[in-house]
Amino acid sequence: MALTISLTACGGGDGDGQKAGGGNTPSSAPSKETSTDDGNGGNTVPDTSVTLATIIGSNGFQFVINTAVRDAGGFLTVTGSIKNTTDKQIYAPIQWNGQETQVKRTGPSLGGTTLVDKTEKKRYYVLRDTDGFPLTTTGVTGVKAGESIAFFAQFPAPPDSTSQVDIQVPMMPSATIEIS
Known part of the structure; x- marks a missing residue:
């Protein structure tokens, strides 16, 4: 089974190519990402110098x-990688897609990922474009044994006074991350 990753992000354009099978370069890429060919069709790979x-x-x-970067437009973009630590191919749980009807039509994604700001007592969901598609990596179905794939997810930025948030991926433990 082929692994397809489509990246979408906020920005100009009429949304063409951001749906299934669309372009793989976000129009508002995080500042620490670099485009390199990682052998998986030229996916955008996050800076891995910091965890x-x-x-x-x-x-x-x-x-x-690897990163949780605020941008001037009021967004917070989280980047990193998803690794299969087993010796066989495993498949992404459907819960990663999220429960919203509009997001479900996107297909496999990380649309169910959330951020929690404990100080402000708020939960932030992955942003959606004007067509309702989540601004996160899509097309994540299966990952081969020992392989990694890059991901990103874009959220509304918490207030400037918030320096830490918990990231929650469905069916995974939550983790606290620093915002830069």
Whole structure:
């Protein structure tokens, strides 16, 4: 089974190419990402020199969070990688997609990921574009044994006074990350 990753992000354009099978370069890429060919079709790979958190799930998936960057437009973009730590191909749980009807039509995604600001007592959901598609990595179905894939998710930015948030991926433990 082929692994497809489509990245979408806020920005100009009429939304063409941001739906299934669309472009793989976000129009408002986080400042620490660099485009390199990682052997998976030229996916955008996050800067891995810093690790904010590592989330180890019981299902064999490991999320490594590398960046949580605010931008001037009021967004917070989280980047990292998803690794299969097992010796066989494993498949992304459907719960990662989220429960919203509009997000479900996107297909496999990380649309169910949330951030929790404990200080302000608020939960932030992955942003949606004008067509209702989540601004996160889509097309994550299966990951081969020992392989990693890059991911991103874009959220509304918490207030400037908030320096830490908890990231919650469905069916995984939560982790606290620093916002830069």
